[in-house]
Amino acid sequence: METQLSNGPTCNNTANGSTAINNCSSPVDLGNAEDSKTNLIVNYLPQNMTQEELKSLFGSIGEIESCKLVRDKITGQSLGYGFVNYVDPKDAEKAINTLNGLRLQTKTIKVSYARPSSASIRDANLYVSGLPKTMTQKELEQLFSQYGRIITSRILVDQVTGVSRGVGFIRFDKRIEAEEAIKGLNGQKPPGATEPITVKFANNPSQKTNQAILSQLYHSPNRRYPGPLAQQAQRFRLDNLLNMAYGVKRFPPMTIDGMTSLAGINIPGHAGTGWCIFVYNLAPDADESILWQMFGPFGAVTNVKVIRDFNTNKCKGFGFVTMTNYDEAAMAIASLNGYRLGDRVLQVSFKTNKTHKA
DNA sequence: TGGGATT
CATH class of the missing domain: 3.30.70.330 (RRM (RNA recognition motif) domain)
Structure with missing residues (x-):
């Protein structure tokens, strides 16, 4: 057995072989008066953060009606986001102003109003590959924005060089918008590009989590993790x-x-x-x-x-x-x-x- | 050929 914490406390690393260009758009305002002004979604939480810790952090702002860290149904692993519902809408607003952009470990958390839960907003995330290496996140958004409201976008970059890997993600507000974007852009060349891009639905996050867990459990030699x-x-x-x-x-x-x-x-x-x-x-x-x-x-x-x-x-x-x-x-x-x-x-x-x- | 946003 030779599991090693090779670099000790200051071990420098990132989660995978790539990092993302700025992925935080500012929290969106609610255009709809019927939407909740107390319920927040908190994204990009550190993998290890517990629901209790989430509650402690957001409870410092004001009284919380409910709080939930979303976990994988099978493995129990955090999916990296959660919900905080305040009693007072003023506290929700204050939490956005105070905690959005807070750095926790290697993450920069995002705090924004939760959209009303609905089937129409699920599975609206697209995986885009074959992008020109010169394409910026803003240009990517411009390309896709004709099909609907973009919730998040990101371009993956090489961890070492910082150069685009030609791969990105676009999350639309609605699944139907994502479907239209696939129809309109898959196999098409962006303006000025020499190669067509591939646009398809992204994998479901919990599947990846399960794979990772299974890999840890069964494919690591000598009880190493x-x-x-x-x-x-x-x-x-x-x-x-x-x-x-x-x-x-x-x-x-x-x-x-x-x-x-x-x-x-x-x-x-x-x-x-x-x-x-x-x-x-x-x-x-x-x-x-x-x-x-x-x-x-x-x-x-x-x-x-x-x-x-x-x-x-x-x-x-x-x-x-x-x-x-x-x-x-x-x-x-x-x-x-x-x-x-x-x-x-x-x-x-x-x-x-x-x-x-x- | 890849991050993690709807309970």
């Missing part, structure tokens, strides 16, 4: 992120649910606080951040604690991590037990009732 570990090693939880956000955004202090109240982790196997994991053979200078970084990629982590000597303040060699979901905790244990951190091989298991005296 390089996806989450290598790609998401630098992920921090909401409290870290909010500290960063304070410097930029200035919203009122808040309590992070389930984090400040979970200091007493010594209660063995205590029900209701999640699954407690014992981590052994940490270095004397280990701190909480390394635990967040190692375990965060596997799912919802509510608490970490490094046990330190009272006098020296050095780590006694072990610590604890609490995770909300059993399967995520089990995955973390399977992946991280035997993991080499520096010159130490960690032992990771569910916490038992043993006492560990050092």
Whole structure:
């Protein structure tokens, strides 16, 4: 077993082999008085963000009527967006003004009014390939805007060079608009282009998630899970992120649910606080951040604690991590037990009732 | 040949 957190806390990476040019158009105003002015959709959430963290963040603005993080029905993985419905429309507006564009980890979240849920707005996302490498996002939108209202657009670029990969996405307001755009533009040459473009419906996001999960579960040799570990090693939880956000955004202090109240982790196997994991053979200078970084990629982590000597303040060699979901905790244990951190091989298991005296 | 916006 040689799973490695190769670059440690500062490991620099992005999710895949490509990144996108600016994908955030500004939140749209509601043209329809019947539309809700309290219900928001929040996009581009970090993969690991939990519903509770979403609620904590948006609850700092005002009273929330309901809040939902959208998850894959099968795997439970976050699909990276959610809904926040406020009691007061003024708070919804304030949340857009305050939180839209907030950077969380590698993401820049987008906060906008949710459109009324309707079958007509589903599956309205197009995959476009064969674009001229010189085509900008604005030009792409101009090309497609004749077919309807564009909700989002994006052009994928090479991660290293920043050059367009000739591939993009267009999300229309309505599926019927997307259908018309396919009819009108698939196989056509854009103005000035030498090659025709391909326009088709994009894949469904949850399918990809399922593939990724299955790949992690069944196709990784030797119980290694390089996806989450290598790609998401630098992920921090909401409290870290909010500290960063304070410097930029200035919203009122808040309590992070389930984090400040979970200091007493010594209660063995205590029900209701999640699954407690014992981590052994940490270095004397280990701190909480390394635990967040190692375990965060596997799912919802509510608490970490490094046990330190009272006098020296050095780590006694072990610590604890609490995770909300059993399967995520089990995955973390399977992946991280035997993991080499520096010159130490960690032992990771569910916490038992043993006492560990050092 | 590819990000992730409708509960």
